[in-house]
Amino acid sequence: MGIQAGQTIGRYQVMQQLGEGGMATVYKAYDPRLERSVAVKVIRGDQIKDPQFLKRFEREARALAQLSHPHIVKVLDYGDHEGAPYLVMEFIPAGTLKGRFQGALPPAQAARLLAPVARALAYAHQRQVVHRDVKPANILLGEDDHPMLSDFGIAKLLGSDEGADLTGTGVGIGTPEYMAPEQGMGKKVDGRADLYSLGLVFYEL
Numbered sequence: 001m002g003i004q005a006g007q008t009i010g011r012y013q014v015m016q017q018l019g020e021g022g023m024a025t026v027y028k029a030y031d032p033r034l035e036r037s038v039a040v041k042v043i044r045g046d047q048i049k050d051p052q053f054l055k056r057f058e059r060e061a062r063a064l065a066q067l068s069h070p071h072i073v074k075v076l077d078y079g080d081h082e083g084a085p086y087l088v089m090e091f092i093p094a095g096t097l098k099g100r101f102q103g104a105l106p107p108a109q110a111a112r113l114l115a116p117v118a119r120a121l122a123y124a125h126q127r128q129v130v131h132r133d134v135k136p137a138n139i140l141l142g143e144d145d146h147p148m149l150s151d152f153g154i155a156k157l158l159g160s161d162e163g164a165d166l167t168g169t170g171v172g173i174g175t176p177e178y179m180a181p182e183q184g185m186g187k188k189v190d191g192r193a194d195l196y197s198l199g200l201v202f203y204e205l
Contacts, residue, residue: 010088012029013029023154024044024154026041037091038089038090040087041087041089043084043085044084054085057085058078064152065078072123075152076090097139097140098135098139104205113205114201114205117147117149118195121134121149121191125191129152130190130191131197133175136201139201178197180196180197
């Protein structure tokens with residue numbers, strides 16, 4: 001898409017690109033209405049595989065915006081930019097778990113670090129929302145190693161399970177190294193797939 005600093009996405013003024021992956025590009029942007037920095041994740045155009053995508057994206061984005069937990073990065077807004085859907089999230093100037101810890105941690109320290117993430121997942125699962133891509137790169141670490149789970153539900157947003165509910169069948173979208181077997185095979189998943197992924201993260205730590 002080639003969005004440059006100074007351009008706008010909706011009402012958000014792009015400041016810089018933060019990262020780019022196979023599914024989306026993330027920008028740091030400024031919200032002039034609320035006078036704060038935000039993170040804008042723009043879904044790549046080649047991810048839009050069916051004419052119902054935007055409708056389903058909007059439905060799922062509304063569900064994600066209802067999540068409010070101290071260890072989940074908040075979805076603030078959503079829309080589409082020149083046909084490409086985007087999510088607006090809290091901007092957290094922090095590193096990731098992937099970048100912070102390269103060596104092994106004592107088990108008790110690893111457990112303390114990930115316990116808030118487990119509580120955040122339990123909160124979401126009670127509301128029938130599954131993360132589907134729990135991995136070190138999606139766990140941000142703020143001040144005092146305060147963990148924040150990011151990219152909640154992004155994999156589901158990009159799935160092609162039209163007509164399914166929030167716990168419907170996936171299509172194997174996520175990160176293979178951390179996927180539960182049933183998710184990798186495109187079978188129906190629930191919160192247990194997230195716990196499997198979190199268990200792998202804990203093992204790595």
